[in-house]
Amino acid sequence: MIEAFRLGVFSRGKILWDGLDFAFDDGAVWVAVGPPSSGKTLLFSILRGERRPDAGDVLVSGESLYRAGASVARSFRASCGCIPERFEGDARLTVEDLFRRSALACGGIPGKERIERSERLLSMVGLSGAENHRLSSLSGSERARAVLAAELLRTPKVLFADGMVLSAGDPFGEMLGGLFRALAGEGNTILLAERQLPARWSAVAGEGKPVGPFRIHRLPPIAGKEGAA
Amino acid sequence: MKEKVSLVWIDWRLGGRSIAWQSLGRFALLGLLAFAFLALHLSGGATRFLSSRYAITAVLRDSVSPEDAEGLARKVAELPAVRSASYRDPAAAWKEFLLAFPGVESLPDAGGNPLPGYVEIRIRHDRFTASGVGSVTSALRAVPSIDQVLAGEDSLSRFLRVARYSAALAWGVFALFLILFFVICRLQERLRASALAGDFGFLLERGMSSLRLAASRAAGAAITGFLLAAAAVVAAAAVLHFLLRRYPFLGNVVGAAEDLSAPSTAAAAAVFILCVALLAAASSLFSWMAARPSRK
Numbered sequence: 001m002i003e004a005f006r007l008g009v010f011s012r013g014k015i016l017w018d019g020l021d022f023a024f025d026d027g028a029v030w031v032a033v034g035p036p037s038s039g040k041t042l043l044f045s046i047l048r049g050e051r052r053p054d055a056g057d058v059l060v061s062g063e064s065l066y067r068a069g070a071s072v073a074r075s076f077r078a079s080c081g082c083i084p085e086r087f088e089g090d091a092r093l094t095v096e097d098l099f100r101r102s103a104l105a106c107g108g109i110p111g112k113e114r115i116e117r118s119e120r121l122l123s124m125v126g127l128s129g130a131e132n133h134r135l136s137s138l139s140g141s142e143r144a145r146a147v148l149a150a151e152l153l154r155t156p157k158v159l160f161a162d163g164m165v166l167s168a169g170d171p172f173g174e175m176l177g178g179l180f181r182a183l184a185g186e187g188n189t190i191l192l193a194e195r196q197l198p199a200r201w202s203a204v205a206g207e208g209k210p211v212g213p214f215r216i217h218r219l220p221p222i223a224g225k226e227g228a229a
Numbered sequence: 230m231k232e233k234v235s236l237v238w239i240d241w242r243l244g245g246r247s248i249a250w251q252s253l254g255r256f257a258l259l260g261l262l263a264f265a266f267l268a269l270h271l272s273g274g275a276t277r278f279l280s281s282r283y284a285i286t287a288v289l290r291d292s293v294s295p296e297d298a299e300g301l302a303r304k305v306a307e308l309p310a311v312r313s314a315s316y317r318d319p320a321a322a323w324k325e326f327l328l329a330f331p332g333v334e335s336l337p338d339a340g341g342n343p344l345p346g347y348v349e350i351r352i353r354h355d356r357f358t359a360s361g362v363g364s365v366t367s368a369l370r371a372v373p374s375i376d377q378v379l380a381g382e383d384s385l386s387r388f389l390r391v392a393r394y395s396a397a398l399a400w401g402v403f404a405l406f407l408i409l410f411f412v413i414c415r416l417q418e419r420l421r422a423s424a425l426a427g428d429f430g431f432l433l434e435r436g437m438s439s440l441r442l443a444a445s446r447a448a449g450a451a452i453t454g455f456l457l458a459a460a461a462v463v464a465a466a467a468v469l470h471f472l473l474r475r476y477p478f479l480g481n482v483v484g485a486a487e488d489l490s491a492p493s494t495a496a497a498a499a500v501f502i503l504c505v506a507l508l509a510a511a512s513s514l515f516s517w518m519a520a521r522p523s524r525k
Binding site: 050074075076077078079080082093100102104105106154 | 239242243317413431432434435436437438
């Protein structure tokens with residue numbers, strides 16, 4: 001469980017937000033919806049233990065990311081997947097390279113196993129046979145899905161995705177919703193930051209809970225799998 | 230999630246072909262450096278050449294028999310600073326004199342060979358110092374059968390100074406090339422660190438320790454540097470051995486091919502290899518600090 005207490009951030013010469021409380025249970029998909037420049041990316045950096053908040057603290061399974069040693073935050077980040085809003089990689093980087101370095105980040109996966117799993121994951125996100133494609137040759141949607149597939153190679157316990165659903169566009173947004181809920185059904189926590197909730201998700205996501213400039217929606221895991229974790 | 234994989238070869242995993250080319254370039258440069266190092270170590274700059282030009286002459290008394298003179302030469306040759314000591318009888322001395330001063334062939338007819346026998350002593354190049362030469366001359370002067378010791382003391386200090394300065398100059402130039410090697414290593418490492426900054430940033434964002442990454446890369450650079458330097462030393466020694474065999478006159482300047490396998494040469498080569506490994510590790514660490522990927 002990820003909890004944040006009385007979070008406050010001072011940015012660009014003003015207080016961006018202050019006194020925000022969050023609680024993200026395990027085994028669910030959480031969507032933080034907020035307008036542009038509301039600090040969604042910053043919030044995720046804080047929740048991942050990368051950027052110390054100016055006020056408040058973040059606890060993961062009861063342990064502070066900022067008051068305990070740096071190793072706690074590092075260990076938590078090692079168990080996370082992260083899909084940034086913009087991916088500024090080397091123009092020569094191929095999809096295969098993404099999988100290679102993702103494997104390196106989790107301590108190494110044997111080559112054959114990595115290739116088999118990357119083929120399966122790419123097929124799952126609708127990018128079969130894209131292993132040797134350069135990222136610069138992919139569209140924004142394809143790039144976002146390739147990065148997602150590479151992150152899933154490490155089977156992260158917590159997945160942070162910033163603007164992923166919007167980048168993926170239709171019809172992949174719907175597919176991603178199903179995928180994320182299935183992952184949540186296996187006990188993983190998915191945190192999404194979006195400018196708006198995809199229309200088709202509203203039925204299951206409900207009204208959401210307002211927290212500062214954000215509205216936090218919870219998507220339950222796919223029916224029958226809730227509580228599997 | 231535990232970090233299991235060794236990161237020592239992370240640059241090779243991520244850099245691939247480019248690091249192979251860089252290593253090839255380093256090997257070529259190290260080959261030249263190793264050749265210069267071995268040649269300098271064996272020659273001592275110009276010391277070996279100058280020591281081969283220098284000789285101490287111990288002029289024997291007329292009463293010394295050829296057998297005693299031979300025995301004396303053998304004893305002198307056992308002194309630590311002496312490379313060789315050979316006896317020349319009066320007849321041989323006269324022939325040498327005639328070669329140097331032709332036209333006085335009839336001189337012995339007047340009253341016999343005017344030249345006495347002598348022992349010619351050559352000094353080891355690594356003992357070619359004032360104290361080394363002094364130890365030999367003082368030992369010779371204590372021998373009753375030796376009439377005079379001609380060691381050219383007047384000009385010896387100048388001779389030794391030339392040897393010292395030439396050695397310092399040669400090692401200075403070598404040090405400059407070693408510094409150039411370090412600068413090139415730093416440039417290569419910096420370029421690579423910049424090229425791989427995206428990968429390193431990715432790993433740092435996913436919980437990899439910056440210290441571990443930097444230390445592992447430096448260890449990898451040190452091991453690569455060690456192996457490249459060792460290979461370069463072997464290659465340079467092989468080339469030097471070939472040249473010394475093929476062109477024996479080089480022996481007067483550099484030394485004998487057998488000296489390459491001497492323990493002192495092996496020790497010097499080990500120091501060279503360790504220095505290169507340390508320089509490679511240092512250049513990796515410095516370039517990491519300069520091009521460290523920033524985290525949000």
